[in-house]
Amino acid sequence: MRERFLRYVQINTRSDESSTSCPSTPGQLTLLRTLMTELNELGLTDVSMDEYGYVMATIPATTEKRVPVIGFIAHVDTSPEMPGQDVQPIVHENYQGDDLVLPDDPSVVLRASEDPALAAHIGHDIVTASGLTLLGADDKAGVAEIMAAAEYLMLHPEIPHGTIRIGFTPDEEIGRGANHFDVGRFGAVCAYTLDGGGAGELEWESFAADAMTITFKGFNTHPGYAKGHMVNAVKLAAAFIARLPPDRLSPETTEGYEGYVHPYLLDASVDRTSVKLLIRDFSTAGLEEKEAMAERLAREVIADHKGASVEIRIAESYRNMREILEGYPEVIECAREAIRRSGLTPAERPIRGGTDGSRLSFMGLPTPNLFAGEHNFHSRLEWVAVQDMEKAVETIVHLCQVWEQRS
Numbered sequence: 001m002r003e004r005f006l007r008y009v010q011i012n013t014r015s016d017e018s019s020t021s022c023p024s025t026p027g028q029l030t031l032l033r034t035l036m037t038e039l040n041e042l043g044l045t046d047v048s049m050d051e052y053g054y055v056m057a058t059i060p061a062t063t064e065k066r067v068p069v070i071g072f073i074a075h076v077d078t079s080p081e082m083p084g085q086d087v088q089p090i091v092h093e094n095y096q097g098d099d100l101v102l103p104d105d106p107s108v109v110l111r112a113s114e115d116p117a118l119a120a121h122i123g124h125d126i127v128t129a130s131g132l133t134l135l136g137a138d139d140k141a142g143v144a145e146i147m148a149a150a151e152y153l154m155l156h157p158e159i160p161h162g163t164i165r166i167g168f169t170p171d172e173e174i175g176r177g178a179n180h181f182d183v184g185r186f187g188a189v190c191a192y193t194l195d196g197g198g199a200g201e202l203e204w205e206s207f208a209a210d211a212m213t214i215t216f217k218g219f220n221t222h223p224g225y226a227k228g229h230m231v232n233a234v235k236l237a238a239a240f241i242a243r244l245p246p247d248r249l250s251p252e253t254t255e256g257y258e259g260y261v262h263p264y265l266l267d268a269s270v271d272r273t274s275v276k277l278l279i280r281d282f283s284t285a286g287l288e289e290k291e292a293m294a295e296r297l298a299r300e301v302i303a304d305h306k307g308a309s310v311e312i313r314i315a316e317s318y319r320n321m322r323e324i325l326e327g328y329p330e331v332i333e334c335a336r337e338a339i340r341r342s343g344l345t346p347a348e349r350p351i352r353g354g355t356d357g358s359r360l361s362f363m364g365l366p367t368p369n370l371f372a373g374e375h376n377f378h379s380r381l382e383w384v385a386v387q388d389m390e391k392a393v394e395t396i397v398h399l400c401q402v403w404e405q406r407s
């Protein structure tokens with residue numbers, strides 16, 4: 001599995017928001033084709049790639065029992081926020097707690113004193129990049145773990161399990177991973193993404209998320225002769241932003257179950273200025289409250305200016321997968337049991353973000369997220385421990401058996 005992982009991370013699969021194709025970048029297709037070849041070599045059946053690059057395959061059942069079909073999913077792309085070219089993975093064998101200086105940029109240093117998760121991995125084999133790029137353990141750790149589990153199950157037909165489906169998807173990091181996922185073709189009653197953090201983590205609650213655009217419309221005229229006429233939309237937007245609470249409801253002041261209203265992009269001119277905001281909460285009602293607050297503040301601003309107006313647009317991004325997963329307690333319970341059988345304690349916490357599972361759950365495929373061992377996502381300090389990846393493989397294999405035993 002280590003060999004697979006080190007090979008996959010060297011393929012540049014950085015996704016690109018500005019691209020309209022799917023996958024958004026050709027490197028993703030390279031990895032997806034490689035995976036197809038390897039799935040065929042391992043003897044899986046129904047190995048296929050659709051027109052959007054989604055790869056699916058089947059591990060045939062080894063039991064006579066009627067067992068629900070379950071699936072495992074990982075995404076092949078890496079974050080567009082960071083360089084993903086020429087990734088040089090380094091394995092720091094039997095890590096002893098010393099500083100890990102990444103050779104291609106010695107200012108990039110992993111210190112156990114600053115990273116409690118790393119401090120907890122003394123004696124493990126830690127994989128990092130070389131200082132210039134991300135590693136891409138998010139989510140090639142998940143990809144390698146699913147491949148390793150598939151290989152293990154194909155080599156051990158004496159292990160009883162039902163039909164297992166496997167899916168590899170593009171463009172998760174740009175929010176499109178579920179766009180073309182054919183839930184019908186996948187044909188599973190539930191799935192697990194392998195795209196989480198430290199060993200034992202199990203996530204089945206995510207943010208609920210909307211994208212809000214507030215456009216202030218002013219009135220432009222020649223600034224030399226503007227007295228009494230001009231209404232400057234740039235200033236309207238600035239006044240709106242100044243009214244947002246300074247000490248709460250922002251990413252920089254919240255954690256745990258707290259949501260936020262986050263202005264992140266301005267398109268500004270005197271005539272019209274748009275403010276783009278991310279709205280986040282753990283409930284749809286909480287989202288609506290925050291949107292109502294933002295709208296009220298915007299209307300207060302224009303109320304003071306004759307000739308100004310405001311236009312508000314809200315687009316749904318995704319919803320808290322808990323709304324769906326609460327209805328499928330066995331999906332979560334089987335995962336807990338598999339984690340325990342791997343000698344770990346399930347660690348359940350809400351994701352302050354979304355996963356492909358947030359969307360897939362609402363598309364009819366209940367999909368919580370399992371740990372893949374990833375740390376420091378989207379950073380040059382990204383790392384993963386080989387031993388955690390082995391635990392993830394073990395958890396997948398146990399999970400297949402738990403479903404069989406409970407059927």
Ligand SMILES: [Zn+2]
Nearest residue numbers: 138139172195
């Ligand atoms: Zn990911």
